[in-house]
Amino acid sequence: MTTPMPDVRPARPFFSSGPCAKPPGWNPDKLAVHSLGRSHRSKLGKQRLSYCIDLMRELLQLPDTHRIGIVPGSDTGAFEMAMWTMLGARGVTTLAWESFGEGWVTDAVKQLKLDPTVIRANYGQLPDLTQVDWSNDVLFTWNGTTSGVRVPDGDWIAADREGLSFADATSAVFAYDIPWEKVDVATFSWQKVLGGEGAHGVLILGPRAVERLESYTPAWPLPKLFRLVSKGKLSEGIFKGETINTPSMLAVEDAIFSLEWARGIGGLAGMIARTQANAAALDRIVEQRDWLHHLAADPACRSTTSVCLTLDNADEARIKAMTALLEKEGAAFDIAGYRDAPPGLRIWCGATVDAADIEALGPWLDWAWAQTSA
Template sequence: MTKRVFNFNPGPATLPLPVLEEAQKDLLNYKNTGMSVMEMSHRSKEVSELIEEAEALMKELLEIPQDYRVLFLQGGASSQFYMVPMNFLREGSEANYIITGSFAEKAYKEAVKIGPTHIAASTKEENFTRIVKPEEIKLSSHPAYVHITSNNTIYGTQWHAFPDFGDIPLVADMSSDILSRRFDVSKFALIYAGAQKNLGPAGVTVVIIRPDMLERVPDHLPTMLKYDTHAEKNSLYNTPPVFAIYMVTLVLRWVKNSGGLAAIEKQNEEKAKVLYDVLDNSGGFYRGHAQKDSRSLMNVTFRLPNEELEKLFLSEAADQGIVGVKGHRSVGGMRASIYNAMTLEGCRALADFMKEFQRRHG
């Protein structure tokens, strides 16, 4: 096999090597059926069992209350930006959004098209260098729900403690940090996550939804845009993205076999520390974008002294088999995405390269 690079892309992102090897083995003949999982009918017993296993593993690993449902939908997290308000923004109420990054803002802009919306807090004026403080959150008079984005991929910030609004439903886009740490799922009415960062390949979106929210879905919506449609049919109302769900199932098995979320969380903290220590000990050569108390464990964002050095950094990193570290255009500089499948070895390789690059160019 050709040597694999250290892939720090923000999504689609690196996948665990054991998962890729398992998929390679199953590609032509899944469970001795004589066909690939990509060729199987979504009405078959094998596909039904696959989806049931994926839901069961999600519940086990995240300790999701048993009455919650786990759905496997299409359209990416971007489709959830409008599905959430379509299903839950009722007349006489307002959708509340806490804006801490680009995707949080995109979710808000979609909700504006559906009905009354309110920005409960935002750090946009500070170029999203931090998460909002609890005392900055000002809800509207009749909130239908409060929406947050748990991790901001572009800016490298993350909620380390989630807000609690009592009976007001809390909705979260967890696309870029789901399954990376332990948290109390019961605080949330709905969680959604595109798979292509921590869960699997692009093509499927996981939705975790509390049962009372399913009872609030209005009848007048198009069938495919109603959460209860997919819950009633176990994500099999229409042809689902079977291969993507299969890959998610393999990733979930890998997380379980790796020691579960406690072990994954510990490793993610260790990986992030390796890189943030380089930033903090560089004497200002590397400048982190995120404020320290809002730093993400998934996306490490930083700048170098000038753009010429940044171009050189990218070129020399690629020569060392370190790819995908170019920052988003709205922030510039570098972004190392260190999702679950990125190894400690990969983070140490990047850290060593950063130290050597500073030694030669600092």
């Protein structure tokens, strides 16, 4: 018995985990363009950058104690900026259960030579968070984009911690209700849950992080792009829209579009609800197929944004064949698992995706599975 090609394709088959699907209704003609061709140092340029920061603060319900800065280099640049400027004042613990967490281990060990305590887990699993010593600075990914594993909440972060908590939250911000009082440093990129463009990162600093920056000078030289302090004080302009380097005002306007869209669907609560609905739709697809499984077996630590799946007896070649068929038919783009992860699929379920498109994807997975069964 053959599996026929489905009649209905996802209306927007964009399931990439970054850059992610644009918000519903997005069109380049809808972007405000009056800031294009203007200096980011002009009154208008500063106003738009500041407005973007204000929208992020409003939607994230970020307390006034925390600062938001737009920085270069996407989430990677933002997180490395935090590492290079603040680590070395005390011991360091790094948590790694996927490739980006391993990247921060490499930076801490080989670049900064800090000899950190490393706590690891395999793809699909979360390490024992009770092992964390909060007298150290602690680096972790809130949501492992390449493994589909997230921390369950912020309860494991000590309220009376001596060290700083550094959260790489690039595929978590705007998808989870993050307890900001537990986060000293957070980083993310517009290209994930907001469906914005790449190249720019966002750095969020709590008061304890600011205190570290103003009281500690690293032993290593800092590139200009990483310098957050001037004459012993935080460079406050960075957190008011005076970026360190020249930003793309087109990317800024695109981010503003996404943020205004998010506000229009109910803000953070609306974003979380859409994400959860998408993840639930994909859960139903997995539950109805005995050959399809979640890489993260424990629902308590399973991502609701970058959902990673395994397929029975499917090696890299079969995954490649399946995804090529789906792309050729315009049914799903960019859903192969990350190159360092176990062979499988990775389907983005963030808020800019529509649940109806996730539902429409199920029969296409059946078809591609059958087509490659030989």
